[in-house]
Amino acid sequence: MDFIFTNKSKITFAIFMAIGLIALIVGMPHDAESNTRFWANILVNGFFFFGISLGTLFFLALQYATEASYLTVLKRVFEGISQYMWVGAITLIIFFAACSLHWNHIYHWMDPAATHEFVIEGTIDSAHPEYTNDATVEGAIENHHYDSIIAGKTAYLNQGFFWLRTIAYLAVWLFFVNLFRKRSLKEDQEGGTKIHFKNMVYSAIFLVFFAYTSSTASWDWLMSIDTHWFSTLFGWYVFSGIWVSAMITIVLLTLYLKSKGYLEVVNKSHMHDITKWMFAISFLWSYLWFSQFMLIWYSNIPEEVTYYMTRIEHYRGLFFGVFAVNFIMPMVILMSRDSKRSIGYALVVGIVIFIGHWLDVFLMVMPGTVGSHWHFGFLEIGTFIGFLGLFLFTVFRSLAKAPLVVKNHPFLDESKHLHI
Amino acid sequence: MADKVIYATYDDEQVLLKGAKDLVSKGIYIRDVYSPFPIHGLDPIIGVKHTRIAITAFIYGCIGLLLAVFGMWFFMIQDWPMNIGGKPNFTLIDNLPAFVPISFEFTVLLAAHGMALTYFLRNWTLPGVKARNPYPETTDDKFVMELHLHDNHDQSEAELEEMLKATGTTRIEAR
Numbered sequence: 354m355d356f357i358f359t360n361k362s363k364i365t366f367a368i369f370m371a372i373g374l375i376a377l378i379v380g381m382p383h384d385a386e387s388n389t390r391f392w393a394n395i396l397v398n399g400f401f402f403f404g405i406s407l408g409t410l411f412f413l414a415l416q417y418a419t420e421a422s423y424l425t426v427l428k429r430v431f432e433g434i435s436q437y438m439w440v441g442a443i444t445l446i447i448f449f450a451a452c453s454l455h456w457n458h459i460y461h462w463m464d465p466a467a468t469h470e471f472v473i474e475g476t477i478d479s480a481h482p483e484y485t486n487d488a489t490v491e492g493a494i495e496n497h498h499y500d501s502i503i504a505g506k507t508a509y510l511n512q513g514f515f516w517l518r519t520i521a522y523l524a525v526w527l528f529f530v531n532l533f534r535k536r537s538l539k540e541d542q543e544g545g546t547k548i549h550f551k552n553m554v555y556s557a558i559f560l561v562f563f564a565y566t567s568s569t570a571s572w573d574w575l576m577s578i579d580t581h582w583f584s585t586l587f588g589w590y591v592f593s594g595i596w597v598s599a600m601i602t603i604v605l606l607t608l609y610l611k612s613k614g615y616l617e618v619v620n621k622s623h624m625h626d627i628t629k630w631m632f633a634i635s636f637l638w639s640y641l642w643f644s645q646f647m648l649i650w651y652s653n654i655p656e657e658v659t660y661y662m663t664r665i666e667h668y669r670g671l672f673f674g675v676f677a678v679n680f681i682m683p684m685v686i687l688m689s690r691d692s693k694r695s696i697g698y699a700l701v702v703g704i705v706i707f708i709g710h711w712l713d714v715f716l717m718v719m720p721g722t723v724g725s726h727w728h729f730g731f732l733e734i735g736t737f738i739g740f741l742g743l744f745l746f747t748v749f750r751s752l753a754k755a756p757l758v759v760k761n762h763p764f765l766d767e768s769k770h771l772h773i
Numbered sequence: 774m775a776d777k778v779i780y781a782t783y784d785d786e787q788v789l790l791k792g793a794k795d796l797v798s799k800g801i802y803i804r805d806v807y808s809p810f811p812i813h814g815l816d817p818i819i820g821v822k823h824t825r826i827a828i829t830a831f832i833y834g835c836i837g838l839l840l841a842v843f844g845m846w847f848f849m850i851q852d853w854p855m856n857i858g859g860k861p862n863f864t865l866i867d868n869l870p871a872f873v874p875i876s877f878e879f880t881v882l883l884a885a886h887g888m889a890l891t892y893f894l895r896n897w898t899l900p901g902v903k904a905r906n907p908y909p910e911t912t913d914d915k916f917v918m919e920l921h922l923h924d925n926h927d928q929s930e931a932e933l934e935e936m937l938k939a940t941g942t943t944r945i946e947a948r
Binding site for chain 2: 643646647650651653688689690772
């Protein structure tokens with residue numbers, strides 16, 4: 354049965370988007386502080402929802418590469434979620450452009466004042482002082498804003514290379530989103546096993562690319578907010594975060610579609626399997642969160658602990674609370690077989706840790722940007738609702754464009770008879 | 774009257790599965806099935822309940838966690854406060870991150886060993902215990918169904934054997 358994007362849902366999501374738009378207009382920057390808060394919010398939501406689509410694309414590619422059959426009936430749901438990446442990429446590019454144009458100072462390393470040793474004396478009081486690293490330039494005096502640590506990272510963290518990398522990640526990921534979608538629709542028409550076997554090769558190429566770029570993208574987009582700080586585990590931590598968010602979204606969306614009478618072929622065993630993924634990746638995320646925290650806590654080196662000092666000083670309850678909820682709630686509630694098969698438990702846990710992982714991204718971005726001046730105001734909640742509306746609108750629209758269950762996939766019949 | 778056991782041997786697990794379905798639908802109680810591998814879908818047919826070993830594993834895990842935390846609290850804080858790398862060593866909560874890996878390891882250790890030992894004890898498959906398998910070939914390529922006369926009062930031995938023959942068994946033996 355084809356999915357119909359009803360007018361009722363369209364209006365609901367339009368209202369969501371309107372709330373988001375109003376929140377953004379009300380919170381529009383009018384001074385330096387709200388500048389940071391406004392754009393940090395865009396990054397939190399832009400990255401979180403983009404991450405869901407990226408995590409889903411990764412999971413889809415994983416299915417292809419391992420030739421897994423059990424979730425073939427849900428393939429269209431994965432494709433639908435990953436289609437949001439187009440919109441998500443645009444929101445991110447708007448944000449990075451705003452950073453490059455110095456509309457905000459979220460990335461300190463983009464500020465020429467931090468990376469140049471000298472400033473031209475005559476221009477120092479103007480709106481755009483001229484900076485240089487050459488002491489012999491006429492009128493060059495010592496720059497008091499110079500930050501030798503940030504300056505030492507300019508080989509990697511400079512605008513040109515940053516844009517080159519960002520465009521490369523987005524272009525390649527979007528290429529694969531498109532490729533898998535197109536081939537999947539083609540398979541519906543043609544059948545056979547040719548497309549299937551070739552998908553395996555494409556997904557393997559994607560996974561290798563993704564393995565590197567998921568790490569470097571998280572360094573570029575999130576870790577470089579706290580420019581002085583670095584952690585080699587950060588890429589994995591962010592990756593596990595987007596993966597678990599993707600699994601939660603898949604579970605919630607599947608439950609929604611089933612409640613509306615779609616996806617009749619999806620049985621309790623399929624629900625058991627995807628809820629198990631949500632359960633398992635929650636552990637991966639908790640493990641990496643804690644590994645990063647404990648090693649830094651134990652070695653107690655000043656340049657490393659700054660990251661956690663800010664968080665524990667200003668975000669204590671939220672910081673540890675988010676970890677506790679995202680770890681303990683799925684563990685205790687979803688441990689038994691029966692709760693993984695029950696709609697109620699999966700729904701409640703899914704909604705709570707969905708918000709939990711949004712807060713996790715919030716905690717990656719906010720301490721390095723607004724610091725102690727953080728709020729949960731209309732701007733934060735409104736932006737979240739707005740992006741949620743945009744996300745759901747895009748996903749539902751792409752779900753409605755193709756049959757909700759694939760046809761002619763070689764594993765379709767096997768998947769329909771999944772029984773565990 | 775002493776109980777009598779009827780063993781019916783099958784060459785194919787699908788034949789056994791279909792036969793078991795037929796027999797159960799006629800009200801026959803099948804005590805057990807011996808098979809070289811798990812037969813998918815057999816458990817609900819012959820009425821095998823879900824294993825409770827997961828519950829025991831959870832309990833052993835909880836015991837392991839509590840023991841680990843108690844032990845570390847006693848060794849590292851209460852009995853002889855240890856100063857490692859200048860970390861605070863006066864309360865459990867201050868030191869908790871350092872204790873987490875050991876708590877985790879001990880939880881897994883107790884859960885895994887407890888589960889394995891429970892399994893062996895419950896099945897009584899301990900070193901030196903004689904195997905209770907009626908047909909050793911069920912560990913190779915044969916499938917055996919076990920029926921007890923006591924479980925099936927309504928049928929006589931001859932009737933049961935007649936019903937078993939109809940399911941395509943290759944050998945019937947009563948002991």
